[in-house]
Amino acid sequence: MRKGEETRGRILDVAEAAVLAKGFGATSIEELIVETGITKSGFFYHFRDKNQLAKALLTRYIEADERIYDDIFGRARELMDDPLQSFLLGLKLLAELLSDLPNGHPGCLVATSCYYERLFDREIQDINRQAVLRWRTRFRGMIQQIVEVYPPREPVDLDQLADMVSTVLEGGIVMSKALKEPDTLANQLLVLRAFMKLMFQPSPRA
Amino acid sequence: MRKGEETRGRILDVAEAAVLAKGFGATSIEELIVETGITKSGFFYHFRDKNQLAKALLTRYIEADERIYDDIFGRARELMDDPLQSFLLGLKLLAELLSDLPNGHPGCLVATSCYYERLFDREIQDINRQAVLRWRTRFRGMIQQIVEVYPPREPVDLDQLADMVSTVLEGGIVMSKALKEPDTLANQLLVLRAFMKLMFQPSPRA
DNA sequence: TTAAAACCATACCAACGGTACAGGAGATCA
DNA sequence: TGATCTCCTGTACCGTTGGTATGGTTTTAA
Incomplete structure (x- = not known):
């Protein structure tokens, strides 16, 4: 059926x-x-009730989200052998995808859900937490590969650096929506890209 | 009365x-x-109604928020003459203040409000937008002073760089809440601090 | 003392989340 | 062909909520 x-x-x-x-x-x-x-x-x-709707909504959103990242960073990996260049390209491709959204990013359900703690049960809160942890694992894996080739130019925790991608995405969505400037999200992601370049790219004099 | x-x-x-x-x-x-x-x-x-409550809530929150930034970055300016050092100190002081919150950051009303567009009228949406624009003005002012002394090591738009502070704060709050790790917010702010150092601090060989 | 400010009490309405139960159309399978 | 299962519709009902209205009472400042 x-x-x-x-x-x-x-x-x-x-x-x-x-x-x-x-x-x-x-x-x-x-x-x-x-x-x-x-x-x-x-x-x-x-x-069964509104809570089951919330759960289905969130899991569906997270799965679609993961597929997008798989696609974008998978393509970037195919196009670039160097882990740093591949990561930087992935960020650029993601920025392009986001700026191509006609009405700006519609918003992130993971972000809204964490503002509903007293509304949702532990299960939903855990689904949300696991989703963010998977983002961390994904980006940390990419960053670890970079670090093996390019030492970071400032001491930094790799988990925290990985979280920065999610942070800028979530924050960028908020900024875009609050400002009603759809471009802001993509631009913030490109600023992060510049930061990442600075963090890992060898100095031109070296 | x-x-x-x-x-x-x-x-x-x-x-x-x-x-x-x-x-x-x-x-x-x-x-x-x-x-x-x-x-x-x-x-x-x-x-008068729930909408007036929302408006009062938001304006009160924004005013308190501005007072905190005035205080933190005002003190940082007193302690450090150099605009870059003052900015970096301000970020550190802010990170300390945020990590001292007993139960983590309670959340940002500006962030939640932008997820209620269809709920609130234009006036409230405009209050929200103006608040974010004031953040931009505040941080761009500080960054402009830095740029006059230290040229940025990567080409970057100053408005977008200023927005990065708000982005990391908003994103960091979401991450902290979703992960249920209160430290994450402060840590993300410190990663931003490291990025800012990289962006403006002259290379040690120069 | 007096008038405004700051409430309380009560009653009411439509809309909403949710429950319960009875049934029906359409595809699937024995 | 008949039975079964999926995928719904229809109707009726309950407690709670946002919001309105109206009239009264206490507190406070001038």
């Missing part, structure tokens, strides 16, 4: 847009079923 | 904690009046 999955996906699409635009607590099931074109009973057939 | 202001402040205290812990839409007026110890009528005496 494939049709159920499709309806479920449509509910999640509508819900994701609504949650990112007005918050989870302010998103009513009523508006979701109106916009999706189903009934309340139909909604509760797919999701 | 001072007592009114005090009650109003208490409502805002309770509301701020609630909004940061579960979102604006999920924060009920009912719980606010229970925790504040007033009646519903009392609440609506101070705030």
Whole structure:
């Protein structure tokens, strides 16, 4: 039965847009079923309650997010052999992808979820935490490869340096949305790229 | 008539904690009046509706935020004459202040507000935008003074570099909350500090 | 003392999250 | 062909919430 999955996906699409635009607590099931074109009973057939919706929403978002990173940094690795150049290219490709979004980045569900601690149960909070830890692992792996070739020019913890990518992405999204300047996110990522270049690229005089 | 202001402040205290812990839409007026110890009528005496509460919350938060930055970077300026050293000291002082928060940073209302576009009117969105623009002006002023003495070692837009401070703060708060690691925010700020050092500090061989 | 400020009490409404239960259309399979 | 399962619709109901209204009372400052 494939049709159920499709309806479920449509509910999640509508819900994701609504949650990112007005918050989870302010998103009513009523508006979701109106916009999706189903009934309340139909909604509760797919999701036991609002909390299950949140969980499905978050896991789906995280999986899509991972696929994007796999794709971008996988391509960068194919195009560049040098780990530093590959990382810098990945950041550039990501910046391009982000600046090509027509209405700017719609927002990050991981970011919004961490502002709902008292609303969500431990399971959801843990899903969120694991997602951020996977980001850390991903970028630390790339940075470790860089460090093996290029020693960092300032003493820095590699986990913290890896987290910086996620930090700039999350912060950049907030800045872009608050300023209503879609470019800001991509630009902040490019500033991070310049920082990373400075951190690892050998000095021209060496 | 001072007592009114005090009650109003208490409502805002309770509301701020609630909004940061579960979102604006999920924060009920009912719980606010229970925790504040007033009646519903009392609440609506101070705030015409929930939107006015949001506006008051946000403006109060932004003003307190500005006072903190004035204080920290003002002290840093007193202690260090050199604009670069003063800036780096300010980042360090800010990191110390943030890591001294007992339960980690409670969250940024500016960040949450930008995830409520469809919930808030243009006025609130503009208050938010102006706040971020003031951050930009503040840090760009400091960076401009640095650039006059130390040329940047990578080509970079000064507005974007100034925004990086806010980006790392906002992103660091999200990371800290998602990971449930209070130190992460301060650590990310210190990584930014290392980046800034690399960007402006003359190379040791020069 | 007096008037404004700062509330309290009560009643009410529509909308929302959620529950419960009965049923029906359509595909799938024995 | 009949039975079963998936994927819904329809209806009815409950407690809570945001918000409005209205009238009254206590506290405070001039």
